Amino acid sequence: MQPHDRVPFHRPTLAAAAFEAVREVLSLGALTGGGARTAACHALLRGRLPDTVPFLTTSCTDALEMAVLLLEIRPGDEVVMPSWTFSSCANAVLLRGGVPVFVDVEPGTLNIDPARIPEALTPRTRAVLCVHYAGIACRMDDLRDLCTARGLALIEDAAQAFGSTWRGRPLGGWGDLGAFSFHGTKNVGCGEGGALLVNRPDLVTRAEILWEKGTNRLDYARNGRPHYDWVDIGSSFLPSEVTAAILEKQFEIADALTARRCAAWETYARLLAPDAEGASVRMLDVPAPARHNGHIFAVRVGGRARRDRVMAFLAERGIETRTHYRPLHASPAAARHGRAVGSLTVSEEAGDGLIRLPLDSHITPAEQERVVATLLDGLRQADTAPLRQVSPADAP
Ligand SMILES: Cc1ncc(COP(=O)(O)O)c(C=O)c1O
Incomplete structure (x- = not known):
């Protein structure tokens, strides 16, 4: 096989302007966080999500x-x-002494099933944390109504959902x-980076303090105070200006990157549609109010043995694919640290049977045709050929 025949799982894209932006930050010597490049990123984020800080x-x-x-989750919450x-998601809660409570996801989207939440609620419940899997929105109206009715905070994990919307409104802002x-693997990447969007005005002042190691440094800088003090709990959450400089330039090409990924996502869906049912392949559903960002193209192919065999078949032909999560309730740390509620079979089935196909802003339709044809060949082979070997993961 020639190197050009390989289809890697993900090839990142870096804006050409990022190189010059980093050089400029380095030449100014202003590398520490919270400077002009961070402010520029904040302005770009506010442009996309106007009601957020x-x-x-x-x-x-x-x-x-x-x-x-920020939500003051305490031990036992x-x-x-x-x-x-x-x-x-679980660690963030554990680090405050709280308890992550796991419920199952909807079979179509693999997003939290709002109908599963009420049975998980106790007098100690403080918040719901929803995850927009593959950049496809959770049912935000249902989740917001439920949280409002029960007096719970709603946290959106939009790790994969930059550029996605629900009813036209950006995720991360609900x-x-x-x-x-x-x-680096996300639609818009700067190596390592992230952002917290504070959508409640009453939380903003404290967020500024937590972000700056528990000090009122931002207020001091803004209002020319003679000194700043340690006033609350906090940590060092802010990235360096080098990271912010890269991110600023990545934001400028974000819509183009997302458009290319969405086009590739649609190509996979179109190529697979005629054979999906016959080959027992399930794609993710996209609810009508959701517009996604083409972050992940995932298929579920059944149990673990079939999944592993088809992934090996693809790998032998130069096509790199990935599984995804092992459900948290079934992970080694869960017995000590978490609580599971109800049956979690959808999560378990996804853990066993899900494959992520190669997807980035570089993939060509020809590569995608090869991926789909090889996937379908691999599935046929997995269903007909005798098992060559049983991997340790398949052993009872
Ligand atoms: C749902 C979800 N949340 C959070 C994270 C962590 O993101 P980061 O690597 O930026 O810390 C990931 C990682 O991909 C993720 O899939």
Whole structure:
């Protein structure tokens, strides 16, 4: 196989202007966080989400930790979240002594099932943390109504959802707090980066303090005070200006990157549609009010043995694919740290049977045709050929 025949899972795109932007920051010697480049990123985020106050962070993980601090989650407090998500969601709660409570997701979208939440609520529940899987929106109206009726905070993990909307309104701006990731694999990436969006005016002043290591440094800088003080709990959430400079330039090409990914997403859906049912392949559903950002193209192909065999078949032919989460309720840390409510079979089935196909802003229709043809070949082979070997993961 020639190197050009490989289809990598993800090739990042870096704006050409980012190189000059970094050089400028370096030549000014102004590398520490909270400077002009951070302010420029904040302005760009406010342009996209006008009703929010953004805070750049070093990751979405950081943004989630800041969100939980801001909501004053205390030991024993519970936060309901989908089991089908990343460890950072649970860790943010655990770090404050809280308890992550896992519920199942909807089969169509793999987003938290609002109907599963009421049975998970107790007098200790403080918040719901929803995750827009693959950049496809959760049912935001239902979640907001539920949280309002029960007096709960709503946190959106929009790690994968920069540029996605629900009823035309950007994700990250629906909850009390929203968290983006700008990790290198995301639509808009700067290596490691994130942002917390504070959508409640009453939380903004304290957010400024938590972001700056528990000090009133922002107020001091803004109002020319003689000194600043340690006034609250906090941490070092802000990224360096080098990161912010890259991100600013990435934001400028964000819509073009997302448009290319969405076009590739539609191409996969069109190529797979005629054979999906016959090959027992399930794609993600996109609810009518959701407009997604083409972040992930995921298929579910059944159980783990079929999934692993088809992934190996694709890999042998140079096509790199990925599984995704191991559901949190079934992860080693869950027994010590979390609580699961109800049946979680949809999350478990996704953990066993989901494959993410190669997707980025570079992939060509020809590469996608090869991916789909090879996937369908692999599935036929997995269903007909005898098992060559059983991997340890398949052993009973
Ligand atoms: C749903 C979700 N939340 C949070 C994160 C963590 O993002 P970061 O790497 O920016 O900390 C991820 C990672 O991809 C994720 O999938």
